[in-house]
Each structure stands twice: as C-alpha cells, then as structure tokens.
Amino acid sequence: MADDGIIAIAACIAIATTGFASAWAEKEIGSAAVGAMAEDKSLFGNGLILTVIPETIVIFGLVLAILLWTQMGA
Amino acid sequence: MLLPDQMSRVLIVGANSRLEGTLDLLYEDGSTHIIDFIDGEDGFRIGKPLAQAIKASERLLTLRAIAKDLRIREELLEERYPLSKLSQEIDGNAIEKLENEISDIIEHRNQSQERLSDLQLNKRELEPFTHIPLSLDMYRGYESLAVFTGTVRVDPTPSLMAKVGQAEVIMGDDGHMVAVFVARKDAEETTRVLADAGFMEIAALRGEGLPSEMMIGIDEEMAQLEEQISSAETDLVGVREKHIGFLIATDEELSNQVDRAELPLRLGSTSHAFFIDAWVPTDEVEKLAKLLEDGTESNVHLEVLEVKDRTEHDHAEDEEDSRFNEAPINLRNGRMGSLFEYLVTLISRPKYNEVDPSSIFAWTFPFFFGFMVGDIGYAIPFIVLGAVGLKKCTSNEWRTISTMLFFGGLWAFFFGTFFFAEMLGIHFISTEGHLAWNTLLGINVTHDFALFPWETYSKLGDVEILLYFTCWLGFAHLMLGLMVGFYNVKLRHGLKHAVLEKGGWMLILLGGILGVLGIAYMILIETPYFLGTWALYAGIPVLLLGMVMLMKGEGGTALMELFGMMTNVLSYTRLAAIGMSKAGMAFAFNFIAIEMIGGSGGTVNLLLGLLVFLAGHMTIWMLAIVSAGLHSARLQYVEFFGKFFKGGGLPYSPLRMIREHTEKMEA
Incomplete structure (x- = not known):
C-alpha cells in the first residue's frame, strides 16, 4: 500500500488547493454581490446563492481528502 | 395548496x-x-x-x-x-390644535438655540482679550498711535525698547496675548520686530467695557438659555x-x-x-x-x-x-408552510403557473439542517431558542431564522437520537473503547434504560457509509425536484413537453446513478460482481434514452449540463462533510477538556477544563447555525430549485386598510 505520509500530503493538497480556489471565487462574487445589494436590497437572496455556489469546490476537496484519509493505515 | x-x-x-x-x-x-x-x-x-x-x-x-x-x-x-x-x-381639528401647542414651544426653543450659538461665537472671539485688563474702547480711536493686538511666542518688550524706543507693551497674563501701542511713524519697524517674536494678529473687537466682565455676562446669559432650551425639550417630551x-x-x-x-x-x-x-x-x-x-x-x-x-x-x-x-400571486400555504414563504420569496416569488415550493421547503430544509447538526446536545438549545423566537419576534427575518432553528432543531434531535446517538460530540454507546457517555458516566444506557437498541453511525468513524447515504439523499431530493418540474412543465406546455424535458432528465439521473453504482460495485467493492454488471447494463440504455429525449425536448445544448447533474448529486456529500467537521471539532474540544478535568491538576484545572468545554461547544453551536443553515439553504436554492423553479411572479396586493395601530370597534 502507498506510504501513509504520501497519502496525508495528497489529502492536504486536496483541501488546501480547493479551499484556496473557493475562497478566491467567493471573494470575487461576494464583493460584487455586496455592491449589487447596495443598489437594490431585494437582491440579497440571489447574492447569497451566487456567493455560496463555489463552496462546492472545497466540499469536493474535503470529500476527496476524507476518502484519502480513510485509506491511511490500510 | x-x-x-x-x-x-x-x-x-x-x-x-x-x-x-x-x-x-x-x-x-x-x-x-x-x-x-x-x-x-x-x-x-x-x-x-x-x-x-x-x-x-x-x-x-x-x-x-x-x-x-x-x-x-x-x-x-x-x-x-x-x-x-x-x-x-x-x-375636531386635534392635529391643528396640537400644531399650535407645540409651534410656540418649538419657535421659542429655536430662537434660544440661535442666540446661544451667537453667544458661543462671541465668547470665542472675546476670550483672548480677557487676558489683558483693558476696556475694549481703549484699542481704537487714536490719531497718532498705532495699536497691535495678537499673540506672540516670546515677549517682544526688550527688542521693541531697543529698536523703537518708545512703546507701551502690555503682555497678557497667559504670556501669549499682547497689546502694543506705538507712534504711527514707528509702525513699520514695530511690525518687523513683532514678526520676529512670532506675532499673529487678532483684530481688536468693537465695543465697550472690560472683556473679563463681559465674559461673566455672556456666561450668565448662556446658562439661562440652556435652561430655557432644556425646559422646552422637557415640554416637548411631555407632549x-x-x-x-x-x-x-x-x-x-x-x-x-x-x-x-x-x-x-x-x-x-x-x-x-x-x-x-x-x-x-x-x-x-x-x-x-x-x-x-x-x-x-x-x-x-x-x-x-x-x-x-x-x-x-x-x-x-x-x-x-x-x-x-x-x-x-397569492401564496396559499398552511401554518407551517407559510413560515417558509419568506425563504422562498427571498429568491423570487413563484409564477402563476408553477408550484409554490414553500410546503416542500418546510420539510426538506430543516431535514438537511438537522442531518448536518445531528446531535442532541445542540438540538435542544436550537429548539428552545427557535420556539422563543417564534413567539416573540415580529420581523420577517428573525421569524425565518427562528423557524429554521426550531424545525431544524427538531430534526437534529431526531438524527441525534436515532441515527448518530450522540450528545455534544460524545456517543452514547462506546465503540472500540472510544469516549462515550456510558463509559464516562459509568452507566450502560443500552442496558439500563433500554435505549438505542438500533444501529447507529459515527460521523467520524463511518465516513464512507455516510458519503454513500448522502449521495442517495441527493438523488431523492433531485428526483423530487424533477417531479415538481415535470408538473410545472405539464401545466404550462402540456404532457408531451413535460415527458421530453423533465422525463429525460429523470432518466438521465436514474441511468447515471445506476451506471456509477455499477462501476463502483465492480471496482471498489468487488463482492457482488454480477450486481454491478447488471446495474451498469441497465444504467447505460436508460441514460442514453434520457439523452435522446432531452435532445428532442430541449435541444442538443442541454446535454452540456449533463456533468452539472453529476456535480449536483455529489454536492449533497456536504451533508456528511459538514457533520463530520463539526464532530471533529467537538472531538478535539472534548479531548482537551476531559484530559484537564480528569487529570490531577486540582481545582484550577477542573475549572479551566469546564471553561474549554463550554466555550468550545458554544463555538461549534454558533458555527452550526451559519454553516448548516447556509448549506441547507444552498442545497434547496441551487440544486433543488434549479430543477423546476422559475420565479418572478407579481405580488398580490389587494385593497386593504392597514390597521396596525388602529382598530374598528363594532358598535
């Protein structure tokens, strides 16, 4: 089986990169959404949805990391 | 409905x-x-x-x-x-009478305020001259004398005496203010000398009398005015x-x-x-x-x-x-459904020819919220807080949050009891010697209270099962969305369209999941090999049929969204992932706290341990509101609504008298 250390690093990369990607995307969308909300308050719902959409990226990263983690010590 | x-x-x-x-x-x-x-x-x-x-x-x-x-x-x-x-x-002209009543008070108050700010200005101008004991009329009206008034950095007397000779210099008692009287012919020289001493001119005021005495008069009048203003304010408060x-x-x-x-x-x-x-x-x-x-x-x-x-x-x-x-659009929901209307209209008001999803929302939203929390220890405060909020709050936003907490809390209690058997991140029954309430308290809940005879899952231990389970939840939720979509399209364009569009998507979802299941069985689990093969064989034609129908219904471009459907299903794994992250945090806090409480550090450690325990769980609990609430909402809004919801309906605003502060008494 693969070395546990390598698996841990792989899980780490999965979380770190996807987390960074989500954060970046949310930052862009979030600031635009706040700008739009300043113009029209009723856009809150849409702004919220658009902002949380990239959250999926890090969720996939997390799931991948979990799957890798369960392989450790196997 | x-x-x-x-x-x-x-x-x-x-x-x-x-x-x-x-x-x-x-x-x-x-x-x-x-x-x-x-x-x-x-x-x-x-x-x-x-x-x-x-x-x-x-x-x-x-x-x-x-x-x-x-x-x-x-x-x-x-x-x-x-x-x-x-x-x-x-x-009976009550408004007009009231206007008269307060207009006098207000006019008086405004006049006083105006006079007060004038006096404040006067006082500021007069203040420098109070340091010199000269009457104001002494500064003006000379034919052969030039008068300089202002502030200096150093006393100019010695240099003036040296260069001009004849000059009357009066230094103020603050050491900065100065009044200089010289013959007109010496004015130019005096200006130069004063400039060297850092002179800044302050023009002498017109008027009569000693500034320090005038100051007392001003202060008295200001005090009087302030009293008048405050009495006017008191009157207004009374009114x-x-x-x-x-x-x-x-x-x-x-x-x-x-x-x-x-x-x-x-x-x-x-x-x-x-x-x-x-x-x-x-x-x-x-x-x-x-x-x-x-x-x-x-x-x-x-x-x-x-x-x-x-x-x-x-x-x-x-x-x-x-x-x-x-x-x-007049939404018509039952008592529970109407509590969730605001969450739906936050996105958009449903159109006339589509299902109002509030009632479905009322079940699925708290369900997911509860699944992610899944802990009795957090559920009870949620329920209590939600119930209090629903009773006390009147604004839409707070009522909606209370609704989420109350119903979400109920589901969290349900999952915390029947699915995870967990309280504050600690399981009731120990598995493999892990920390659990039965070992912690020395009682066997299963045996003594006949509780938890059913199979329960651990958020940290059974990750693979939970991931698998949440994918199926996603499948069910998306299928429900497609069914609602099917109904909407049928309502709008007839059965044929509905079958081709939404029916196509249903087949794609079903075929896709069968296919993935088949591959998973064959590669990962390997045991029931023939089951995997059959799932794959059944899945592929269903998927293809769905794709053909979709192409007929929506055109070829719709096929581009095929991968979207796959990410939709995988998106539901967040239910397990977020539950797990919370359980992980709880595990860490419990570990630290129990080490401290159980250790031999004495009372201080015991108290610190309790503090860590309380603060840690409080943090997790508050994070749960945000993360579980937001993610549950997102699954509804993005994945679920995306399958059927159009929105953009016109709000129904009938002619009605607003009666919030008035009431019609029946005679």
Missing part, C-alpha cells in the same frame, strides 16, 4: 355617484388587486381624486412635521387606537408622551384615507361613469359580487372577464398588455 390562488379578471362598472360607496365596499372586502388604468385607453380618462384627498393630505403633511419635531418614528405600541374616537378627534399613540394611529389612518381618496387616479372614468379593472381570487368573486349587489342596490355591475388559466401562451401571438396577462 401547492399552486398559487387561481385569479379572475373582473370589471366593475358604475355611475360616478356610486364611486365612493363602491370603494368602501372594495376596501371592506379586501380581495381586489387593482390593475392600474393607463390614460387614453379607448376614450376613457383617469379618474379624479375624491374631494377629501386635499384635506387629508394637508393634515398628513402637518402631522408628519409634528412627528418629526417630536422625533416620533413608527414604534411598537401596545395599545390600538379605537377608530371612532380617532375620527372624532381628527374632525410626545401624551400624544404618541394618537400621532402614530393618525398617521396610519390618514395614510389610509389618502390612499382611498387618491384611488380614482388608478381607475378609468368618463364624465358620468367609472370602471375598475382588477384581479380577484376566483374563490372570492362570488362573495364580492354579492357584496356589491347588496351594498349598491344592484347599481354597480361586476363582470368576470376571464378566469386565468395556467397554460403559457406564446408571447408572439398576443401582444396584449402584460398588466392583463400577468395575474398576481
């Missing part, structure tokens, strides 16, 4: 003399949503406002000015004002306390009156007759017709022009005004 109310378009026609009576009846009935009349339609004109409009508007203007002076904003008042008493007071109920209730009543009196501006009329074009819920039409007939002795006529159906017509063929095509 799932569709918005069916609407009928009605036309109400009568003679102008009946207009006021008709409006009263419409307000009493409270179900007509007026379609605004646009001038110049078929020779009709816009109606004229009722005669009361001017008086009511004037009074409203006065009232709002008074309210501004008294700093009254709309507040929560316990008592409602009886309408009959209110009308009597308004007609405010006395009349606040009346003012707020009158504002509401007059606004109602103005709305009613100006309503004819939204109607069509000729010189003798008026007509009202309006939407009325189909169920209410008969009641309204009867009301009009009885109330006007059959002199006003109501005709149903159209009962709005829910099919969608091609917009090309009828270019009619959208005012007549778009029925307003």
Whole structure:
C-alpha cells in the first residue's frame, strides 16, 4: 500500500488547493454581490446563492481528502 | 395548496355617484388587486381624486412635521387606537390644535438655540482679550498711535525698547496675548520686530467695557438659555408622551384615507361613469359580487372577464398588455408552510403557473439542517431558542431564522437520537473503547434504560457509509425536484413537453446513478460482481434514452449540463462533510477538556477544563447555525430549485386598510 505520509500530503493538497480556489471565487462574487445589494436590497437572496455556489469546490476537496484519509493505515 | 390562488379578471362598472360607496365596499372586502388604468385607453380618462384627498393630505403633511419635531418614528405600541374616537378627534381639528401647542414651544426653543450659538461665537472671539485688563474702547480711536493686538511666542518688550524706543507693551497674563501701542511713524519697524517674536494678529473687537466682565455676562446669559432650551425639550417630551399613540394611529389612518381618496387616479372614468379593472381570487368573486349587489342596490355591475388559466401562451401571438396577462400571486400555504414563504420569496416569488415550493421547503430544509447538526446536545438549545423566537419576534427575518432553528432543531434531535446517538460530540454507546457517555458516566444506557437498541453511525468513524447515504439523499431530493418540474412543465406546455424535458432528465439521473453504482460495485467493492454488471447494463440504455429525449425536448445544448447533474448529486456529500467537521471539532474540544478535568491538576484545572468545554461547544453551536443553515439553504436554492423553479411572479396586493395601530370597534 502507498506510504501513509504520501497519502496525508495528497489529502492536504486536496483541501488546501480547493479551499484556496473557493475562497478566491467567493471573494470575487461576494464583493460584487455586496455592491449589487447596495443598489437594490431585494437582491440579497440571489447574492447569497451566487456567493455560496463555489463552496462546492472545497466540499469536493474535503470529500476527496476524507476518502484519502480513510485509506491511511490500510 | 401547492399552486398559487387561481385569479379572475373582473370589471366593475358604475355611475360616478356610486364611486365612493363602491370603494368602501372594495376596501371592506379586501380581495381586489387593482390593475392600474393607463390614460387614453379607448376614450376613457383617469379618474379624479375624491374631494377629501386635499384635506387629508394637508393634515398628513402637518402631522408628519409634528412627528418629526417630536422625533416620533413608527414604534411598537401596545395599545390600538379605537377608530371612532380617532375620527372624532381628527374632525375636531386635534392635529391643528396640537400644531399650535407645540409651534410656540418649538419657535421659542429655536430662537434660544440661535442666540446661544451667537453667544458661543462671541465668547470665542472675546476670550483672548480677557487676558489683558483693558476696556475694549481703549484699542481704537487714536490719531497718532498705532495699536497691535495678537499673540506672540516670546515677549517682544526688550527688542521693541531697543529698536523703537518708545512703546507701551502690555503682555497678557497667559504670556501669549499682547497689546502694543506705538507712534504711527514707528509702525513699520514695530511690525518687523513683532514678526520676529512670532506675532499673529487678532483684530481688536468693537465695543465697550472690560472683556473679563463681559465674559461673566455672556456666561450668565448662556446658562439661562440652556435652561430655557432644556425646559422646552422637557415640554416637548411631555407632549410626545401624551400624544404618541394618537400621532402614530393618525398617521396610519390618514395614510389610509389618502390612499382611498387618491384611488380614482388608478381607475378609468368618463364624465358620468367609472370602471375598475382588477384581479380577484376566483374563490372570492362570488362573495364580492354579492357584496356589491347588496351594498349598491344592484347599481354597480361586476363582470368576470376571464378566469386565468395556467397554460403559457406564446408571447408572439398576443401582444396584449402584460398588466392583463400577468395575474398576481397569492401564496396559499398552511401554518407551517407559510413560515417558509419568506425563504422562498427571498429568491423570487413563484409564477402563476408553477408550484409554490414553500410546503416542500418546510420539510426538506430543516431535514438537511438537522442531518448536518445531528446531535442532541445542540438540538435542544436550537429548539428552545427557535420556539422563543417564534413567539416573540415580529420581523420577517428573525421569524425565518427562528423557524429554521426550531424545525431544524427538531430534526437534529431526531438524527441525534436515532441515527448518530450522540450528545455534544460524545456517543452514547462506546465503540472500540472510544469516549462515550456510558463509559464516562459509568452507566450502560443500552442496558439500563433500554435505549438505542438500533444501529447507529459515527460521523467520524463511518465516513464512507455516510458519503454513500448522502449521495442517495441527493438523488431523492433531485428526483423530487424533477417531479415538481415535470408538473410545472405539464401545466404550462402540456404532457408531451413535460415527458421530453423533465422525463429525460429523470432518466438521465436514474441511468447515471445506476451506471456509477455499477462501476463502483465492480471496482471498489468487488463482492457482488454480477450486481454491478447488471446495474451498469441497465444504467447505460436508460441514460442514453434520457439523452435522446432531452435532445428532442430541449435541444442538443442541454446535454452540456449533463456533468452539472453529476456535480449536483455529489454536492449533497456536504451533508456528511459538514457533520463530520463539526464532530471533529467537538472531538478535539472534548479531548482537551476531559484530559484537564480528569487529570490531577486540582481545582484550577477542573475549572479551566469546564471553561474549554463550554466555550468550545458554544463555538461549534454558533458555527452550526451559519454553516448548516447556509448549506441547507444552498442545497434547496441551487440544486433543488434549479430543477423546476422559475420565479418572478407579481405580488398580490389587494385593497386593504392597514390597521396596525388602529382598530374598528363594532358598535
């Protein structure tokens, strides 16, 4: 089986990169959404949805990391 | 229940003399949503406002000015004002009297304020001169003398004596202010010497008398004025306390009156007759017709022009005004469903021909929230807080949050008991010697209380099972969304469209999941090999059939969204992932706290341990509101709504008198 250390690093990369990607995307969308909300308050719902959409990226990263983690010590 | 109310378009026609009576009846009935009349339609004109409009508007203007002076904003008042008493007071010129009462006080106060700020300015100008004991008239009116007044950094006397010779220098007692008297011919030289001493000129004031004495007079007058202002403010507070109920209730009543009196501006009329074009819920039409007939002795006529159906017509063929095509949306939900309406309308109001998802939302949203929390220890405070919020809060936002906490808490309790058997991140039954309530408290809950005989799962230990399970939850939720979508499309465009579009997607979802399951069985689990093969064999043709149908229904481009469907399903794994992250944090806090409490560090460690325990769980609990709430909402809004929801409906706003601070007493 693969070395546990390598698996841990792989899980780490999965979380770190996807987390960074989500954060970046949310930052862009979030600031635009706040700008739009300043113009029209009723856009809150849409702004919220658009902002949380990239959250999926890090969720996939997390799931991948979990799957890798369960392989450790196997 | 799932569709918005069916609407009928009605036309109400009568003679102008009946207009006021008709409006009263419409307000009493409270179900007509007026379609605004646009001038110049078929020779009709816009109606004229009722005669009361001017008086009511004037009074409203006065009232709002008074309210501004008294700093009254709309507040929560316990008592409602009886309408009959209110009308009597308004007609008895109560507003005008009140205006007189406070205008004197306010005028007086404003004058005092003005005088006060003048005095403050005077005082600032006079202040430097108080340091020199000279009367103000001494600074002016000389023929042969030049006078310099201002501040210096160093005493200029020695250098003046040296260069000018004859000069009278009076230094102020603060060491900066100075007054210099020299002969006019020496003025130029003096300026130079003073400049070296850092002189800044302050022009001498006009007037008479000693500045320090004048200062005392100013201070006395200012104190007096301040007292007057504060007594005026006290008077105003007194007036405010006395009349606040009346003012707020009158504002509401007059606004109602103005709305009613100006309503004819939204109607069509000729010189003798008026007509009202309006939407009325189909169920209410008969009641309204009867009301009009009885109330006007059959002199006003109501005709149903159209009962709005829910099919969608091609917009090309009828270019009619959208005012007549778009029925307003009156959501009709039960008590529980209506609590979730705000969450749905946050995105958009459903259209006339689509299912209002509030009632479905009421089940699935708290369900996911509860699954992610899944812990009795967090569930109970959620339920309590939610119940209190639902009882006390009135604003939409807070009520919605309370609703989420209450119902989400109930589900969290359910999952915490039956699925995870967990409280504050600690399981009730120990597995493989892990920390659990039974080992911690030394009791065997299973044995002693006959609790938890069922199989339970650990968020950290059974990750693979939970991931698998959440994918199936996603499948079920998306399928439900597609079914609702199927119904919507059928309603709008007929069965054939529905089968091709949404049916196609259903087959793709089913085929896809069978195929993935087949591959997973074959590669990962390997045991029931033939099951995997069969799932794969069944899945592929279903998937292909779905794709063909979709291509026929929506065109080839729709196939681009195939991967979207896959990410949709995988997106539900967040249910497990977020539960797990919370369990992980709880595990860490528990570990630290119990080490400290159980260790031999004495009382200090025990207290610190308890603190870590409390603060840690409090943090997790608060994070749970945000993360579980937001992610559950997202699954609804993005994944679920994406399968059927269009939105963009027109809100239903029937003619109604607002009665929040006033009430009609039945005689």
